[in-house]
Amino acid sequence: MKKFLLLIREDLERVKNMTEAELQADIAKMTRWAEQLAGSGNLLGGEPLEADVRYVKKAHIATDGPFAESRESVTGYMLIQAGSLEEAAALAASCPSVIDEEIAIEVRPLMVHE
Amino acid sequence: MSEHDAMQLTGLLQQLYRAHFGKMVSHLLLRYSSLQLSDAEDLVQEAFTAASAAWRTTLPEKPEAWLYATIRNQASRFRLRRQGHVPLEHLPADPVAAATSEDGDLHLLRLLFACMHPRFTAKVQLVTALRYVFGLQMQQIAELLGTEADNISKIIYRQRQQLRSGDIAFRSGFVWWSAGKVDLALKVLYVVFTEGWKIREERLCEDALSLTREVIRRARVSVPDAKALYALMLFQLSRWETRTNEAGELLELEKQQRQLWNRDMIAVATDYLKQASTVPAPSTYIIEASVAYLHAVAPGFAQTPWQQIANLYAQLHEMAPSPFVRLNQAVALHFAGQTKAALHMLDELAQEPFMKHHHLLHCSLARIYADGNNNHLALQHYRKALWGKPSPGEEAFIRGKIKACLQMP
Numbered sequence: 001m002k003k004f005l006l007l008i009r010e011d012l013e014r015v016k017n018m019t020e021a022e023l024q025a026d027i028a029k030m031t032r033w034a035e036q037l038a039g040s041g042n043l044l045g046g047e048p049l050e051a052d053v054r055y056v057k058k059a060h061i062a063t064d065g066p067f068a069e070s071r072e073s074v075t076g077y078m079l080i081q082a083g084s085l086e087e088a089a090a091l092a093a094s095c096p097s098v099i100d101e102e103i104a105i106e107v108r109p110l111m112v113h114e
Numbered sequence: 115m116s117e118h119d120a121m122q123l124t125g126l127l128q129q130l131y132r133a134h135f136g137k138m139v140s141h142l143l144l145r146y147s148s149l150q151l152s153d154a155e156d157l158v159q160e161a162f163t164a165a166s167a168a169w170r171t172t173l174p175e176k177p178e179a180w181l182y183a184t185i186r187n188q189a190s191r192f193r194l195r196r197q198g199h200v201p202l203e204h205l206p207a208d209p210v211a212a213a214t215s216e217d218g219d220l221h222l223l224r225l226l227f228a229c230m231h232p233r234f235t236a237k238v239q240l241v242t243a244l245r246y247v248f249g250l251q252m253q254q255i256a257e258l259l260g261t262e263a264d265n266i267s268k269i270i271y272r273q274r275q276q277l278r279s280g281d282i283a284f285r286s287g288f289v290w291w292s293a294g295k296v297d298l299a300l301k302v303l304y305v306v307f308t309e310g311w312k313i314r315e316e317r318l319c320e321d322a323l324s325l326t327r328e329v330i331r332r333a334r335v336s337v338p339d340a341k342a343l344y345a346l347m348l349f350q351l352s353r354w355e356t357r358t359n360e361a362g363e364l365l366e367l368e369k370q371q372r373q374l375w376n377r378d379m380i381a382v383a384t385d386y387l388k389q390a391s392t393v394p395a396p397s398t399y400i401i402e403a404s405v406a407y408l409h410a411v412a413p414g415f416a417q418t419p420w421q422q423i424a425n426l427y428a429q430l431h432e433m434a435p436s437p438f439v440r441l442n443q444a445v446a447l448h449f450a451g452q453t454k455a456a457l458h459m460l461d462e463l464a465q466e467p468f469m470k471h472h473h474l475l476h477c478s479l480a481r482i483y484a485d486g487n488n489n490h491l492a493l494q495h496y497r498k499a500l501w502g503k504p505s506p507g508e509e510a511f512i513r514g515k516i517k518a519c520l521q522m523p
Contacts, residue, residue, distance in 0.1 A: 020336070024293075027335060031291040038282035044147070047287035048334070078286065 001081040003044065004088040007106040008076040012051065014102070015075065029096050030076075037080060042091060046078030075103070085109055123173075127166055130177060132317070135249035137218040138185055140225035143279040146189050151246075152274040157192065161185045222247050223299075223328045228283035230298035231276075241269045242277070243302045248321055258309055290334045299329060300343055300399070307347050312505065316354065323347045341390035342399035348383035349406035352376040364511045368415035380410045401430045420450035437469045441478055448482050456482060473502030477512065484519070493519040 018026065030048075037043040053073070055062050082088040085107065092098065092105040135158060142154040149157075161184040165177070174180040229242040237259075244250045244258070245266075252270065256263040282289045289295065303322045310318030326347060329340045356370040387403050396404075405426050412418040427443035440463055448456035460479055463469045480495035496516045504512060 024335060027291045028293060031288055031293075034286060034288035035282050035292065038280060038285050041280050043280075043282060043285050045286050048291065076288075078288075 001083065002085075002088075003110040003112060004080050004082055004085070005108045005110060006046070006078040006080060006088075006092055007074050007108065008078070008103055009072050009106060010075050010103040011071050012073050012075075013071045015051065026097070026102065029100075033095050033097070034078070037078070037091065042080045042082060044079040044081055046076065046080075048076040049074060051075075072104070079110075120170075123166070123169055126177065127162060127169075130181065131162060132249045134178060134181065134218075136225055136247045137221050138182065139246055140221035140284075141182065142185055142189050143228075143284050144221060144224065145186070147279050147284075149189065149192075149279050150275075151277040151279070153192065154189075154279075155246075155274065157185050157188050160188065219324055219328045220332070223325055223332060224283045224289070226299050226302070226325060227289055227292070227295045228277055228281040229273075230295045230302070231281075232294060232298070234273075234276075236301065238269055238273065239298060240302055240305055241266055242273045244306065245270055246277075247325070248306060248318060258313065290332050293335045296329060296333050296335060296337060296340065300326070300339055303329075304343055304399075307350075311350060314357075314507065319347070319351060319354075323351065338390040338393045339397050339399045341386045342397065342403045345383040345387040345390065346399065346403040346406050348379045348386070349403065349410045352379035352383070352410060358507075362507075363514070364507050367409070372414065375410065383407070383410070396429075398430060398434050401426050401433070418449070420446050424450055424452075437463055437466060437472075438474070441469075441474060445478050445481075448485070453482060453486065471498070471502050473499040473504040473508065473512070476502065477508075480515065484515075489519055489522045 015023075034043065034046070053063060080088060080091065082091060088107050088109075092107050095103070095105060097103045098105055138158045138161070139151070139154045142149055142157060143151065146154075161181050164184060165181060169177070226243055226247045229239055229246065231239070234242070241255060241259070244255045245252070250258070252266045253263050256266045259266070279285075282292070283295070303326050307319050307322040310316070310322065323344070326340055326344045330337055330344060333340065353370060353375045355376075356372075356374050357365060359365055383403075384407060387400070387407055390400055390403070393400075405423055408419055408423055408426075424443050424446035427439055427446060431439045431443060440459060444456040444459040444463070447453075447459065457479075460475065460482075463475055464479075469475050476495040476499035480492045480499065483489075483495065484492035493516065496512055496519065499512050500509065500516075
């Protein structure tokens with residue numbers, strides 16, 4: 001089994017403007033999927049991320065990202081295990097929030113030297 | 115080692131077992147992802163066995179830390195060898211500090227959430243939680259739930275193979291988003307608290323209370339029910355000291371010394387209930403906490419808003435029908451001056467096979483008749499109540515009432 005980092009990306013503007021009910025529905029959807037991954041033994045860990053952010057460069061700490069035109073950012077991560085990059089990608093594609101076009105997931109294999 | 119010392123050691127071990135069993139199991143599952151629940155449980159048991167032998171000669175300075183270090187040691191070795199049994203050879207000399215109690219509650223909450231699987235029945239969830247989260251022995255659980263220890267061990271045995279460290283509760287912070295697990299956990303915490311209250315086991319009540327607080331702190335979904343349950347528990351606990359007299363006998367609400375109720379607890383509980391009540395439709399937890407609130411802030415027994423309480427019970431019964439809710443409703447109606455309606459309701463309850471011989475039904479009837487100066491019927495019902503299944507405390511209470519009835523002219 002190989003390890004993969006799933007970076008959950010979504011439009012921060014959309015997240016900020018969600019009503020409490022929409023937010024709870026979103027959370028429920030994502031949780032069900034995470035529980036599925038845990039149940040199938042794929043989930044190794046992961047946390048949702050707070051919205052507060054600082055972008056840091058030398059002599060520069062800002063709340064705006066380097067790509068001001070892009071409002072998309074990472075809102076959570078998961079560490080999973082899967083047989084291959086393809087399999088990991090297929091798991092990510094099964095996320096209901098991906099299917100509903102609310103988030104995108106970046107799947108990155110870990111460089112593991114064992 | 116003298117006999118006295120040996121007894122002290124046994125006492126210490128029992129106390130540590132009760133307080134730390136669940137925390138230690140959870141600690142292992144969090145730390146060592148390949149462990150099964152059954153392995154973790156065995157490692158913790160072994161550590162206690164080892165302690166009871168090793169501590170006879172020297173008691174470690176920090177017994178808790180010793181235990182945690184021992185299980186971690188054994189778990190690493192267990193993982194390396196991957197064999198069924200690892201002989202205990204390397205006992206720690208100077209262990210590092212154990213987890214703080216705050217970590218402990220968090221570990222317990224993760225373990226509780228892992229026990230809360232929708233595919234387990236409510237009873238299985240409760241039994242598992244009592245065993246692992248609250249650290250009760252099989253025999254104690256059996257007594258608490260009024261069943262055979264054999265049944266309990268069967269349930270536990272099956273569960274041991276189903277719960278695993280792969281559960282999201284141990285793997286990821288996404289578990290705090292799970293409204294489903296929160297709901298199930300609250301149900302179990304409610305039952306544990308109620309049982310603890312019944313058998314007057316303060317420890318069980320306090321554990322349930324601190325885990326409910328932990329749910330409120332950790333959950334990322336909105337948790338009005340957890341807040342209402344927390345309020346309910348605090349309202350109850352505020353009068354823990356006044357439930358019994360100096361002889362340890364149960365006291366009726368009207369005989370309790372209200373000035374001794376813990377006002378600070380009541381204030382905190384009220385605040386939580388307010389926070390919980392912002393939802394559009396009240397849940398059963400909110401209604402129950404509201405009843406407890408009305409009792410807690412009433413200046414006296416007679417000034418209690420009984421009609422309002424009866425109405426709340428009526429509302430509760432519509433949402434979650436239960437003969438005990440009906441019973442409480444009837445009693446509240448009686449104190450609100452509607453004795454006829456109360457008796458009618460109790461007569462209906464007496465038709466139900468389950469309630470027919472219940473001691474609480476007969477105690478309520480007896481009380482109403484006694485209030486109406488019908489000593490004869492009161493006596494009759496207190497006697498019937500003894501045929502039900504009162505707890506030892508309740509039985510002593512009923513016998514006291516019978517004695518009082520017999521002394522009446």
